[in-house]
Amino acid sequence: MKIPSRITTLITTLIAGVLLAMVSLWYGQNHGLMPVEASQEAAAVDGLFNMMMTIATGLFLIVEGALVFAIVRFRRKPGDNTDGPPINGNVPLEILWTAIPALTVLVIGIYSFEVYNQMGGLDPMAAHDHPVADHNSMVAMREDVAVGLGASPAEQDKAPNLTIDVMGLQYAWTFTYPSGFVSGELHLPVGQDAQLNIKAQDVLHAFWLPEFRIKQDAIPGRVTELRFTPTRLGQYPVICAELCGAYHGAMVTQLFVQSQEDFDAWQAQQVAQGGAPAQVAVQPSEYLAPYSQEIGATAEAIAKLHHH
């Protein structure tokens, strides 16, 4: 029995479409490209990224598939010197392939807007809720603009559980806690809403927590902020992501997300030691140890900054 070719084409297209959708949906959820999620913000960003990966996989397979199919199917036969059909376009088709990408980016745009809002990116109070008086910095701080991630819409009336001043300098981060001590590494209690007020002493830096999916530049003369909630115990890298000099790659410290008890104990210990040089907590990753002199991230150097 001879099946009409139109029906064969239709069935093939249908099967290909279903397979394509399944592969895209599967890969969008199982790409395994992201590091662990350690904050509420990370979960939101990953949901967005998975959606974009699903669309990306589908689009990639459709376009590359069509390209390879065309190359195989419409290859010029040896000896065929004729032209192809004089088709100059197809308005409905062109409208379709204008409308579909437009709708797709509209959906991605709305989703992104929503995620950004949930992360506190549009917090209207972020610009006003922390007057700045900074004596360590060599530059006058501008008090009118603060940018970064503020409170999520649900938390906008509430002060953060913990506020820490962060300073970026070549090539270290310092963290000044509310009780006054300075640390070279960041400790946060799990599940508590934390706010970092970020400054830079010399050049631009960027405060990046890959497992938290958040980043904010540290800009001399300005205060920027990141407000977020750690959700997972553990030790995570704090990375400088904005080129800041020769040892930019070594400007890495650690974030310890601890239980409230462990955090309190650590804090009490720091207060008791009063920031004496030997006790300033600096624990560079093993691979950075050989460069600790070049990068200036030693306990003595950081303690000295504190006593300016």
Added chain:
Amino acid sequence: MTEATIAPAEPTRRWWHYFTFCTDHKVIGIQYLVTSFVFYLIGGALAGVIRTELATPAPDFVSPELYNQVFTVHATVMIFLWIVPAGAALGNYLIPLMIGAKDMAFPALNAAAFWLIPPGGILLMASFLVGAPQAGWTSYPPLSLLTGKAGEFIWILSILLLGTSSILGAVNFMTTIWKMRISRMDFHSMPLFCWAMIAASALILISTPVLAAALILLAFDLIAGTQFFNPTGGGDPVVYQHMFWFYSHPAVYIMILPLFGAISEILPVHARKPIFGYRAIAYSSLIISFLGLIVWAHHMFTSGIPGWMRMFFMITTMIIAVPTGIKIFGWLGTIWGGKIALNSPMLFALGFISSFLIGGISGVMVASAPFDLHVHDTYFVVAHFHYVLFGGSVLGIFAAVYHWFPKMTGRMYNETWGRVHFVLTFIGLNLAFLPMHQLGLQGMNRRIALYDPKFQALNIVCTVGTYILAVSTVPFLINMIWSWAKGPKAVANPWQALTLEWQTSSPPPIENFHTTPVMTSGPYDYGLGRKKADFSFLKRKSIAPEAG
């Protein structure tokens, strides 16, 4: 497209003309192309240094200071001395031929524009003698005011020269296309390459002066101690970022639009089918050009800009996916149902579509501000722009070089070596740049000489890919040099193309056409029976541009 008779070759240019202040647009086009290719090799060698350093986590191949110099100059060379001038090379060579003109509107200005490039390039290279700039091609203050000051100043001078060259070129392209088309060619029967050059030239004219202003102010901060961008005196480094990206985002479109145009020329010829949706492809270039001017702050999502501004630039950036998608689908529509000759220009053109697509998709991702907070300044972004600029622009330049090689030189290149070049390039580019997406997502930041050892395996893959890319230039160079000197003579129109540049001899005579060219068909009227494709020349001895 024309019935112009093709007379025996008149005396054309001699080799030494190519080393003089010659006002012939064809000479200037080739001067641009060869010069920019030399800088491509230099920029590629610098990329080799970068990837060799990154083969191991420790900064053990070059010092961290030198590493920063190398990646700064690598990016500057690849942008300002390779891709931008290579686009200008195609514009110079092709525009007058495509519109039936004898030369550019301002031939002397054109030569002047070219001759700004060698000093600009030599100056930049010479900066290594005093310590090259170390602050990245973005040159953000305060870092750019503090490190490698002599190199930084030389870098500014060099970019000012190259930017001036670019502006002078754009004035010429715009005026020539506007005023010098043959009488029957209106805007809608003009080759799409000309539309793309209008769009690119508009961007150059609007945005390059802003870069020049930013760099002049930066130079004052650097040498005169002014405080425009220096926060110690109340200056604002974020203002520099705005001014810099007001040029440098459009620069991406300045680098890709001419190649969009070239691809729109190459596909119909080698697929023997009209371009699919002429007007949509033509107008989408203009829309990209306009939107390209209002997306710059997406490079600053983590910088000092407030939330509403991040959202505004996120939305405008995403909208660019629409006109870009129109082009990609239009190109697919063009080859669909055609008779595809899979020769070197077509392989590179199809490779362009396939890799540019990846850069386009990751472009929509990084446009999303909340996702960009994670990947900004990481290897994900490095992967993204290399898929756009290497997978897009560079493959496009190679497609154009192969396609117009017979016209420019009057000789045929060797098809087999062209295919070897393509295969090596395509494998190398995907090995070098695909793993970078994962590196960035996993936490590897860019512009670092030393990195966490957990990233080493993928970095080795990238380094191997880079070495394959280095090897891929060897067959290209040998093919081009040998074919230019000794290759079989090319006929006037080896591809049986319909645009005007093919309706004169190869290479064209000094004023391009032997008799005044006349349009007898549209630029893409394939399959209308006016002119059957004639591949009989293929059977002639040793000329085999496409066998299958």
